[in-house]
Amino acid sequence: xxxxxxxxxxxxxxxxxxxxxxxxxxxxxxxxxxxxxxxxxxxxxxxxxxxxxxxxxxxxxxxxxxxxxxxxxxxxxxxxxxxxxxxxxxxxxxxxxxxxxxxxxxxxxxxxxxxxxxxxxxxxxxxxxxxxxxxxxxxxxxxxxxxxxxxxxxxxxxxxxxxxxxxxxxxxxxxxxxxxxxxxxxxxxxxxxxxxxxxxxxxxxxxxxxxxxxxxxxxxxxxxxxxxxxxxxxxxxxxxxxxxxxxxxxxxxxxxxxxxxxxxxxxxxxxxxxxxxxxxxxxxxxxxxxxxxxxxxxxxxxxxxxxxxxxxxxxxxxxxxxxxxxxxxxxxxxxxxxxxxxxxxxxxxxxxxxxxxxxxxxxxxxxxxxxxxxxxxxxxxxxxxxxxxxxxxxxxxxxxxxxxxxxxxxxxxxxxxxxxxxxxxxxxxxxxxxxxxxxxxxxxxxxxxxxxxxxxxxxxxxxxxxxxxxxxxxxxxxxxxxxxxxxxxxxxxxxxxxxxxxxxxxxxxxxxxxxxxxxxxxxxxxxxxxxxxxxxxxxxxxxxxxxxxxxxxxxxxxxxxxxxxxxxxxxxxxxxxxxxxxxxxxxxxxxxxxxxxxxxxxxxxxxxxxxxxxxxxxxxxxxxxxxxxxxxxxxxxxxxxxxxxxxxxxxxxxxxxxxxxxxxxxxxxxxxxxxxxxxxxxxxxxxxxxxxxxxxxxxxxxxxxxxxxxxxxxxxxxxxxxxxxxxxxxxxxxxxxxxxxxxxxxxxxxxxxxxxxxxxxxxxxxxxxxxxxxxxxxxxxxxxxxxxxxxxxxxxxxxxxxxxxxxxxxxxxxxxxxxxxxxxxxxxxxxxxxxxxxxxxxxxxxxxxxxxxxxxxxxxxxxxxxxxxxxxxxxxxxxxxxxxxxxxxxxxxxxxxxxxxxxxxxxxxxxxxxxxxxxxxxxxxxxxxxxxxxxxxxxxxxxxxxxxxxxxxxxxxxxxx
Numbered sequence: 001x002x003x004x005x006x007x008x009x010x011x012x013x014x015x016x017x018x019x020x021x022x023x024x025x026x027x028x029x030x031x032x033x034x035x036x037x038x039x040x041x042x043x044x045x046x047x048x049x050x051x052x053x054x055x056x057x058x059x060x061x062x063x064x065x066x067x068x069x070x071x072x073x074x075x076x077x078x079x080x081x082x083x084x085x086x087x088x089x090x091x092x093x094x095x096x097x098x099x100x101x102x103x104x105x106x107x108x109x110x111x112x113x114x115x116x117x118x119x120x121x122x123x124x125x126x127x128x129x130x131x132x133x134x135x136x137x138x139x140x141x142x143x144x145x146x147x148x149x150x151x152x153x154x155x156x157x158x159x160x161x162x163x164x165x166x167x168x169x170x171x172x173x174x175x176x177x178x179x180x181x182x183x184x185x186x187x188x189x190x191x192x193x194x195x196x197x198x199x200x201x202x203x204x205x206x207x208x209x210x211x212x213x214x215x216x217x218x219x220x221x222x223x224x225x226x227x228x229x230x231x232x233x234x235x236x237x238x239x240x241x242x243x244x245x246x247x248x249x250x251x252x253x254x255x256x257x258x259x260x261x262x263x264x265x266x267x268x269x270x271x272x273x274x275x276x277x278x279x280x281x282x283x284x285x286x287x288x289x290x291x292x293x294x295x296x297x298x299x300x301x302x303x304x305x306x307x308x309x310x311x312x313x314x315x316x317x318x319x320x321x322x323x324x325x326x327x328x329x330x331x332x333x334x335x336x337x338x339x340x341x342x343x344x345x346x347x348x349x350x351x352x353x354x355x356x357x358x359x360x361x362x363x364x365x366x367x368x369x370x371x372x373x374x375x376x377x378x379x380x381x382x383x384x385x386x387x388x389x390x391x392x393x394x395x396x397x398x399x400x401x402x403x404x405x406x407x408x409x410x411x412x413x414x415x416x417x418x419x420x421x422x423x424x425x426x427x428x429x430x431x432x433x434x435x436x437x438x439x440x441x442x443x444x445x446x447x448x449x450x451x452x453x454x455x456x457x458x459x460x461x462x463x464x465x466x467x468x469x470x471x472x473x474x475x476x477x478x479x480x481x482x483x484x485x486x487x488x489x490x491x492x493x494x495x496x497x498x499x500x501x502x503x504x505x506x507x508x509x510x511x512x513x514x515x516x517x518x519x520x521x522x523x524x525x526x527x528x529x530x531x532x533x534x535x536x537x538x539x540x541x542x543x544x545x546x547x548x549x550x551x552x553x554x555x556x557x558x559x560x561x562x563x564x565x566x567x568x569x570x571x572x573x574x575x576x577x578x579x580x581x582x583x584x585x586x587x588x589x590x591x592x593x594x595x596x597x598x599x600x601x602x603x604x605x606x607x608x609x610x611x612x613x614x615x616x617x618x619x620x621x622x623x624x625x626x627x628x629x630x631x632x633x634x635x636x637x638x639x640x641x642x643x644x645x646x647x648x649x650x651x652x653x654x655x656x657x658x659x660x661x662x663x664x665x666x667x668x669x670x671x672x673x674x675x676x677x678x679x680x681x682x683x684x685x686x687x688x689x690x691x692x693x694x695x696x697x698x699x700x701x702x703x704x705x706x707x708x709x710x711x712x713x714x715x716x717x718x719x720x721x722x723x724x725x726x727x728x729x730x731x732x733x734x735x736x737x738x739x740x741x742x743x744x745x746x747x748x749x750x751x752x753x754x755x756x757x758x759x760x761x762x763x764x765x766x767x768x769x770x771x772x773x774x775x776x777x778x779x780x781x782x783x784x785x786x787x788x789x790x791x792x793x794x795x796x797x798x799x800x801x802x803x804x805x806x807x808x809x810x811x812x813x814x815x816x817x818x819x820x821x822x823x824x825x826x827x828x829x830x831x832x833x834x835x836x837x838x839x840x841x842x843x844x845x846x847x848x849x850x851x852x853x854x855x856x857x858x859x860x861x862x863x864x865x866x867x868x869x870x871x872x873x874x875x876x877x878x879x880x881x882x883x884x885x886x887x888x889x890x891x892x893x894x895x896x897x898x899x900x901x902x903x904x905x906x907x908x909x910x911x912x913x914x915x916x917x918x919x920x921x922x923x924x925x926x927x928x929x930x931x932x933x934x935x936x937x938x939x940x941x942x943x944x945x946x947x948x949x950x951x952x953x954x955x956x957x958x959x960x961x
Contacts, residue, residue, distance in 0.1 A: 006034035007105045007172065008088030012078040013039060013096035014071065017047040024055050024063060026099040026216075032106040037063045038086045040078040043071040048096075076185035076192040079168070083178060091173045097218055098169065104214035108172035115152045117206040118177035121162075122214030123147040124170040129220045142167065142217065151209045156201040160263035164271065166197035170215040177204065186247070190240040198248045198264070202255060235290055238276055242298050245272070262309070265302050269310040269318045277317055277333035281492065281526055288326070295321050307369045316356050319369045327492050328357045342388035342486050346447070347377055347410040352834020354378055354411065373832045376799065378411055379841070380828070382484040385413065389451070389475045389488035391528055394502050394520060396457075401504050404452035405488055406445070407477060414479045416444050424453050425474040425485075426461055426530070434468065436461050442477060451475065457504040461518065465508040469532045471518060481636065487527040499528055508532070579653050580671035587657035592677045595625045598655050600664035602685070602825055604632035604647035606846035607639060609665045610683035610721065610940075613747035613849075615639070616761070617941035623949045628655045630664075637846050661948065667713050674716040679948060682717040682739070683747065686864030687727055687932055689888045690787075692734035711736055719948070721746060723867070724934045730889045744943035745936035748849050752871040753938035756853065766850045773840050775854065779818050782911060783855035785848070786879075787863035788824040800827045803859065803879050804904050806835035813911055814838035822851060824863075857914050859907070862888065870897050870929035871936055875918035877901060877910045897921060897928035 009027040013020045020039070027037040037059075039052040052065035066085050072078060079093055090109060094100055101122075108120045124142040131138040141147070143164045153159050168185075177183070181203040185192040201207060245268060252261040273295065280288055299322040307315045313332045320329035331345035346358040354373045355361050361370040377385060387408035395402050403424065414420070422442035428434035438460050440453035455461075463471065475488050490496045503517040518530035572578055597618070599611045607629065618625050619641070627642040630652060635644050645651040648669075659678055662668060665685040674680055693699065693714075699706055717739035722728055723746055732741055756763040775781050789797045800823040802809070809819060819839045823829045829841045845851055852858075852868060857875040860866050866876060876898035893900050898921045901907040910917050918925075 003034070005036040005088040006032060006109055007036075007090045007092060008082075008086030009035060009037045009092045009094050009100070009105070010079060010082030010086060011037060011039045011094045011096055012042060012075055012082065013044065013048050013052065014042040014078075015044045015046045015048055016096040017044070017051040020048060020051050020096045021055060023094055023096045023099060026102070027094060028059060028062065029102055030100065030105045031103045032109060034088075035062075035105050036086065036088055038066060038082050039063065040066045040082045040085075041068065042078045043068045072187060074188060074190055074192065076187040076189070079192075080184045080187070083175075083184070089175055091175055091178065092171070093169045094215075095169060099216040099218065101213050101216065103212070105172070107210055107212045108214060111150070111208045111210045112172055112174065115206055115208040117152060117208035118174045118204040119171060119200055119206075120208040120210065121147075121165065121171045122210045122212050124165075124167055124215040124217055125213050126217045126219050129218055141213075142170075147209060147211050149211055153207045153209075154205070156204075156207070156260060157257070160260055162201055162207065163198065163260070163264050163267050166194045167215075167217075168193045168196055169217075171197075171200075173200065186244070189243060190237060191244045194241075194244045195247050195251075198251060202251065202257070202260075235287060235294075238291060238294060241272060242294060245298070262303065262306060265306045266310045269302075269306060270314045273318055273321075274314050274333055277321075277330060281330055281334070282524065292321060292326060296324070304365050307365065312372065312375075315369055316372075319366070320357070323362070323366070325357065330492065332356060337384070337386075342386045343377075343408060343410060344388040344492070345410075346408065347372070349378075349411060349833055352832055352836070354833065374830065376828065376830060378413075378833055379830070382413060382479060382482050385410070386484060386486055387413075389477075389486045390491040391488045391499055392491060392497060393452075394497070394499050394528075396502065396504060399456060399458065399505060400454055401457050402452070402454050403440075404450070405475075406491075407442070407449040407451060407475065407486065409444075409448050412447070414444075414449060418479045419481075420444075420449070421478040422451050423476045425476055426471045427474060428463070428468040429470040429472055429529075430468060437476075440475070449477070451477070457518065458507050461504065461506050463506060463508050463518070463532055465515075465532075469515075471530045471532075472523075473528045473530070487525075489526040489528055490522060503533070504530065506532070576648065576669065576671070579648070579650065580669065583653045583657055584671075584673050587654055588673070588675045590654075590658055592660055592675070593626065593658045594660055596628065596655070596659045597625050597661040597663060598628045598630065598659045599642075600630040600647070600662075600666070600668065603666055604630040605825060607637050608748075608847035609685055610747045611663050611665055612847060613750060613941045614663055614681075614683070614944050615642070617747070617945050618949065621942075621945060621949075623945065625661075625949065628659070668716075670709055670713045679718045680716050680739075681719045681721075681944065681948060682737075683721045683944075684731065687723055687867040688731040688734065689862050689864065689866075689890070689892060691887055691889065692731055694736055695730075695734040695889075714738075719944075721940070721944070723749075723936055724932050726889075726932050742944070742947065743935045744947075745933065745938075745940040746868070747941035747944065748847075749868050749871055749933070749936045750938045750940055751849060752852060752868060753936055762850070762853075766853050769845065769850050770854050773818075773820065773842065775818060779816060780856040780914070781818050781820055781854055782857045782859060782914075783820045783822060783842075783851055783869075784859045784879075785822040785851075785863055785865045786824070786861045788826055798827055799830045800824070801830050802835065802839060803907055806832060806839055808904075808908070810835070810838040812908055817911060819859075820851060820855060822848070857911075857918070859911070862892065866897065867928075867932045870925055871933050873922075873925060873929065875914050876921075876925060877907065877917065879907050895924070895928060895931075897925040 011023055011027065024037055024039060027035060039055065041049045041052050049067055056063045056065040066081060068078060068081065083091055090112065092105065104122065108122055111117065111120045123144065126140045126142055128138050146161060146165055156162060183196065183199055183203065185196045248264060249261060252264065276291065280291065299318055307319045310318065313335055317329045317332040320332065328345050335341050335343060345356055348355050348357060348360060350360050353371055354377055355370045356372050357370060361367045387410055389405060389407045391403060391405040393402060393404040420442045422440040424438040424440050426436040438453055438455045440451050442449055442451040473488060474485050476483060476485050490499050500521050502520040506516060506518050508515065515532035515534040517533050519533045520528060520530050523529050599615055601607065601609045601611045615627060629638050629642045629644050630647045631638055631644055632647050638644055645655050656662065656668065656672060662678060662680040663683065665683045693710060694707065714735050714737055717737060719742050720732060720737045720739045722732060722741050722743055728741060751759060751762055756766060770776065784803055786800065802821055814837055820842045821829045821831060821839055822842045829843050831839055831841050842851055848865065852872065857877065858866065858869040859877045859879050861878065861880055869876060878892065878896050878898060878900045880900055880902060882902055899910050899917050901910050
């Protein structure tokens with residue numbers, strides 16, 4: 001008597017004789033013993049049927065073969081037949097080009113038996129076979145956030161997000177559940193999974209999820225015969241998807257499940273529609289027009305609330321399709337800022353808000369959906385904005401190439417008076433480091449920038465030959481020193497020029513057998529590129545022979561090994577670890593250069609803080625020093641009379657190795673061992689309220705390696721500046737400082753004590769800042785400077801919101817106060833343009849001291865800026881929202897130098913009567929300043945210079961480690 005199997009795996013196949021045995025092998029290899037495999041051959045015309053019979057003969061009792069007499073044209077019919085012809089108590093589905101995880105059946109069945117679920121679903125991983133083994137994105141889980149932990153749901157309403165995973169293949173179904181509910185796949189329609197899964201989710205008394213991988217979806221993009229789900233270039237494919245969605249709509253309507261229909265429609269906008277839109281630019285005009293008609297018809301029937309509930313960019317794309325704006329919809333669908341995508345859509349400002357598209361939005365729904373103010377397009381640097389570039393002319397005349405086009409200038413971010421420069425860059429695709437630049441002209445042209453380049457490609461573009469056959473094109477644009485790089489391509493819409501097939505005559509450096517022409521084409525991503533070709537038949541034959549030889553397995557293997565070796569060598573030579581080893585073993589053996597001082601502030605981000613004021617005192621006093629400043633990315637704002645080195649570069653390491661002094665406010669790279677001849681003056685960057693160093697719970701209970709690393713960094717200090725006994729008991733103790741504690745105060749605070757009367761340079765800096773911020777209209781300036789915050793899951797908050805709604809602030813306080821919003825240097829302020837009247841973003845001001853000097857009052861939270869500003873004896877408001885508790889070294893409210901507010905209303909009230917608040921807390925504020933700034937006497941910079949750069953320090957001994 002045949003024992004009934006626990007699980008039946010239904011494998012469907014059509015013309016897949018090569019891959020079918022591999023799929024069946026993954027079913028046979030299941031760690032669960034009682035598994036049968038039923039192969040359903042959908043009337044294949046190749047050897048698939050014979051392969052199925054061979055598998056059944058080789059594994060009697062474990063594999064059965066079923067043959068359909070006529071091809072069904074889809075997956076529904078063979079799966080239904082497989083259910084009917086199988087015997088297992090549970091059923092799974094497997095496509096012949098995919099694989100089951102070895103423990104899929106065991107894990108799914110265990111969960112079904114433990115939970116009593118009718119349906120159990122596990123994680124599916126998409127494996128992109130076109131990518132090499134070990135590639136970062138080769139394996140991509142399918143909606144992994146659904147499968148972070150085990151879960152059991154009594155109904156679909158408990159978790160409507162299950163509708164995002166409508167695959168049928170990563171699930172186990174109880175047979176009685178399928179039979180009792182007469183659950184079967186729809187036939188003669190593609191995307192039958194969507195409807196089947198929706199019906200199954202609705203019918204299941206319990207649905208269980210497990211975090212284990214159960215299914216490997218093998219994806220091969222470059223294939224002669226793509227799978228049904230990848231045939232999105234066939235219009236009936238999309239029509240079938242819409243028909244399936246309409247049937248799901250009817251199903252939910254019959255059940256009165258309006259909430260589920262809403263969730264399904266949101267998923268359609270977020271997922272289904274985007275799959276097609278991101279490929280639509282490559283389709284022919286007829287396809288695009290018919291597709292958009294189909295999509296617009298379906299979207300018109302959606303509840304408008306769906307557009308507001310969906311993710312912003314997909315919602316914009318769907319809404320604009322409904323409104324007939326094809327260009328704006330495609331631009332929204334294709335814009336992936338985290339992947340470096342260009343911005344193709346114009347933006348418009350209306351009433352202080354930023355909207356997607358060239359014109360003002362229509363109606364309230366349009367204003368809500370198209371509002372992209374929170375994206376920060378008006379704030380982010382141009383290099384992050386990446387406005388799209390187009391090519392409108394590409395031709396060769398008289399041996400000279402003529403290229404021209406436009407660059408989007410959204411919101412007029414590049415002002416008419418900006419200093420512009422541009423160049424075209426040809427980049428070797430195989431070896432990205434090989435780049436050839438061609439000068440280009442660029443000018444303003446209405447609401448965009450027009451560029452053009454004319455050059456002799458034979459003289460300017462010189463490929464090697466066979467080694468670099470493909471060249472991508474970049475356009476580099478510099479506006480007032482800020483650079484943006486974009487990849488130009490053809491403009492969207494009718495009448496766009498054909499950029500394919502234009503040949504640039506070139507002279508390869510090594511051999512002309514490879515070709516003598518760079519022939520243009522447009523990549524799948526819509527960008528201009530060139531490939532090296534030849535028109536000479538003899539050269540073509542020779543090049544073909546070379547290409548065939550190069551394509552041979554030994555040649556490919558050799559190239560792969562050479563590329564791996566090259567990348568490995570490059571990574572090794574440029575890695576921080578290599579530089580640290582060379583620094584510690586070689587560079588520190590070089591003689592120290594007398595008078596060489598390396599300065600750094602906030603890891604090279606700014607010319608600011610205590611190091612800046614020590615540097616200025618050295619310069620003012622005429623000490624014979626050679627100053628080197630470290631910069632992280634941009635040299636803007638750094639002194640012109642100092643040597644500048646990029647942080648982390650070889651020049652940076654060489655300067656540190658030979659320096660007589662290190663002066664910074666945070667920390668040089670931890671792996672660099674300071675030599676005894678170098679004196680490290682650590683100024684730090686603020687007194688401590690929040691727990692520091694070893695006093696932090698995460699460091700106390702964390703890995704010992706973290707504490708060792710901190711000790712290694714701190715033990716390099718020879719001098720540590722302190723402002724008070726509070727710094728000694730908290731900051732120095734928490735960091736584990738064993739260096740000399742110099743009770744001089746902070747150099748950056750000297751002007752806060754003495755004023756700027758005797759410092760013409762700083763006075764001019766403050767006046768220029770006041771004028772640039774428009775603070776000469778009689779209104780008071782209030783500085784809002786909070787500390788760095790983390791979100792609910794411990795993630796850093798990179799975009800800081802103002803403490804008060806900008807519209808309300810302007811309405812109630814804007815006539816009297818200008819709020820200067822200064823985020824932490826790791827954040828960016830999110831101020832809409834409508835805030836410009838009453839709020840100013842001063843996050844770009846590198847040094848906080850001039851801001852403190854011109855501010856009439858301070859609003860802060862736990863930031864150490866309160867300790868500095870208290871020296872000015874001006875009003876301070878501590879705004880401490882309830883959702884932002886912070887453990888500190890003392891009770892902040894007990895010692896607060898000003899009123900404490902918790903809500904927006906309280907903060908508005910405090911700012912409305914600053915004078916009263918300042919007077920009421922004057923005594924507390926002065927006591928606060930005396931306690932936490934007892935050594936700030938306006939002489940800190942001079943004290944440091946006299947201590948270490950005077951006659952006694954030139955040859956004196958300092959404590960070194």
